[in-house]
Amino acid sequence: MDSFLDQLEACVPALRRYARALTRSADLADDLVQDCLERAISRRGLFRPSGPVRAWLFTILLNLHRNALRASHRRGEIVDFDTIPEPSTPAPQPGHIALAEMARAIDTLPLEQKEALLLVTLEGLAYSEAADILKIPQGTLMSRLGRARAALRTLTGTPAEPHLRTVK
Amino acid sequence: MSQISRDQLMAYADGQLPEAERAAVEAHLGTNPEAAAEVALLQRQTDAIRTMFGPAGAESVPARLRPRRLAAEIDRRRTRPWLWAAAAVVLVGLGLGAGWFARPLLEARPASATLIADAVNAHAVYVAENRHAVEVGKDDSEHLSTWLSNRLDTTLGMPDLTEEGFTLVGGRLLPGEPDAGGRAAQLMYENASQQRVTIYVTSALPDGKPAYQFASYEGAEAFYWANARITCTVVGTLPEAQMKAVAGAVYSQLTEGDVGSKPPYRG
Numbered sequence: 001m002d003s004f005l006d007q008l009e010a011c012v013p014a015l016r017r018y019a020r021a022l023t024r025s026a027d028l029a030d031d032l033v034q035d036c037l038e039r040a041i042s043r044r045g046l047f048r049p050s051g052p053v054r055a056w057l058f059t060i061l062l063n064l065h066r067n068a069l070r071a072s073h074r075r076g077e078i079v080d081f082d083t084i085p086e087p088s089t090p091a092p093q094p095g096h097i098a099l100a101e102m103a104r105a106i107d108t109l110p111l112e113q114k115e116a117l118l119l120v121t122l123e124g125l126a127y128s129e130a131a132d133i134l135k136i137p138q139g140t141l142m143s144r145l146g147r148a149r150a151a152l153r154t155l156t157g158t159p160a161e162p163h164l165r166t167v168k
Numbered sequence: 169m170s171q172i173s174r175d176q177l178m179a180y181a182d183g184q185l186p187e188a189e190r191a192a193v194e195a196h197l198g199t200n201p202e203a204a205a206e207v208a209l210l211q212r213q214t215d216a217i218r219t220m221f222g223p224a225g226a227e228s229v230p231a232r233l234r235p236r237r238l239a240a241e242i243d244r245r246r247t248r249p250w251l252w253a254a255a256a257v258v259l260v261g262l263g264l265g266a267g268w269f270a271r272p273l274l275e276a277r278p279a280s281a282t283l284i285a286d287a288v289n290a291h292a293v294y295v296a297e298n299r300h301a302v303e304v305g306k307d308d309s310e311h312l313s314t315w316l317s318n319r320l321d322t323t324l325g326m327p328d329l330t331e332e333g334f335t336l337v338g339g340r341l342l343p344g345e346p347d348a349g350g351r352a353a354q355l356m357y358e359n360a361s362q363q364r365v366t367i368y369v370t371s372a373l374p375d376g377k378p379a380y381q382f383a384s385y386e387g388a389e390a391f392y393w394a395n396a397r398i399t400c401t402v403v404g405t406l407p408e409a410q411m412k413a414v415a416g417a418v419y420s421q422l423t424e425g426d427v428g429s430k431p432p433y434r435g
Contacts, residue, residue: 008235016233017225021217029224033233041239042246102216120182121214122221127184142175149178152213 004044007053008037014054014123015061021118022065024107032068036061058123058133062115069111098156105155113148116141172196177203181210279373280381280399282345284392287368287401288385290342290354295364302338302356312339316353320371322397324353327367327421332414333359344370348399357414365404365414369422372397391415395423 015036019029039060040053106114112134119130120141131141172193179185180193197204231237294301304312309326317324319341326336334357344352349371358364376396383390389411392401400422402415 005235005239012229012233012235013225013227016227016229017221020224021221026224030230030233034238037233037235037238038242041235041242099216099220102213103220106217118217118221121217127179127182142178146174146178149210149213153209 004053005041008040008057011054011057012037015057018058018118018123019061019065021106021122022114024103032061032064035064039064055129055133058119059135062133066111101156102152105152108155109148109151113144113151116144117148117152120145172203174206177207178210181207182214279345279347280379280392280394281383283348283368283370283394283399284381284383284385284390284401286342286344286352287354287366287392287403288388288390290352290368291364291366291388291403292386294340294354294356295366301364303340305338306336309336309338316341316355316369319351320349320353320369320398322371324369324398325421326355327418329357329365329414329417332410332417334365334414335359337364342368348373363404363406365402365406365411367418367422368401368403370399373399391419393419393423398422 012033015033016029019032019036020026023029023032036057040057106117109117116130116134119125119133120127123130125133127138127141131138134141136144176185176189176193180190180197185193197207304315306312313324313326316339326339329335337356337358339353339355342352342354344350351370353369355367355369356364357367373394377394378396379392379394381390381392383392388403388405389408390401390403391411392399394400400418402411402418404411404414406414
């Protein structure tokens with residue numbers, strides 16, 4: 001049990017980081033992580049898979065996040081679509097991605113793409129583990145990743161292939 | 169783009185391409201600047217995301233996110249209903265226990281009443297007997313006294329009621345209340361007009377408390393008392409004044425020397 005709590009503790013920084021990226025709010029993120037840990041602790045031994053706890057924790061966190069979003073949709077607290085960023089102007093320096101633009105771009109991604117993208121890029125998880133967390137086949141994961149990255153490229157105005165050709 | 173897929177490029181950019189495919193992709197990138205730029209873009213995206221959100225993972229973790237603390241809190245929350253349940257169980261237990269231990273108090277009166285009833289019943293049964301009124305006759309009064317004393321595990325002398333006009337007929341051993349040693353001795357006395365009184369003696373009740381009680385029971389008068397050594401019920405159908413005189417004599421003789429803690433040796 002103690003080693004279980006140790007394993008949880010080791011995962012907390014990653015969970016916070018991931019939740020922060022998902023919610024874009026430090027408080028909401030920590031609330032989410034706290035809920036996630038509480039759920040994990042109260043369910044230990046019941047639903048806990050035999051493997052490492054990280055994937056299991058991320059699955060719990062994602063479910064909680066989706067539920068929270070659904071609840072806020074019902075309450076009408078959804079983010080106003082007017083605040084979604086305009087397609088951005090090109091990056092000031094070639095090859096440099098403006099972070100603020102990137103953040104806004106990520107916010108506009110469909111949730112399923114955002115979840116997948118952040119698992120693989122931010123957390124550096126293997127495709128197989130990310131697919132396992134999201135309970136989807138790896139092919140589905142890669143297709144979500146591909147669509148997410150294409151959307152980011154468009155939204156951040158990062159030069160696409162035609163432009164790249166001229167750069168070269 | 170030949171045989172290299174976008175997924176392979178992405179996997180390469182994410183560092184997740186199987187070792188076996190890596191060389192082929194690298195060769196492809198070497199000759200396809202567009203593909204190389206694509207890979208570079210994917211990597212920049214990843215870098216940007218990590219730059220933005222990575223630091224959150226390095227912040228010091230607030231106390232409310234410490235698993236040990238959360239676990240302790242959850243345990244507390246979980247134990248609370250159990251505590252209530254446990255408290256309920258304890259209270260019920262206390263109630264039952266109190267009831268159980270209060271039983272002797274509640275039954276103190278019934279205990280004496282039972283003894284009186286037994287004494288009166290024994291009286292009614294044996295005073296009617298002529299040839300078998302007693303088990304051991306007065307002629308063997310010394311043996312009677314020793315025998316009954318041994319059986320009752322106390323010293324039992326034969327009261328002398330000649331002043332009241334009664335002489336000993338004899339005595340017998342009877343089954344008695346478990347609380348009072350399980351045995352009882354009955355002594356029978358008779359006066360000149362063949363009126364009989366019986367004295368019903370048992371070992372002390374568990375509480376050993378002194379008690380006195382007069383009772384009329386099924387046409388008989390009973391004078392009951394108890395002390396730390398014995399219980400005694402004098403039963404007869406005499407007029408009340410006469411019964412009291414007899415009972416007084418029995419009482420004074422059977423409790424003689426009982427004032428001190430040590431029972432007198434009589435035999």
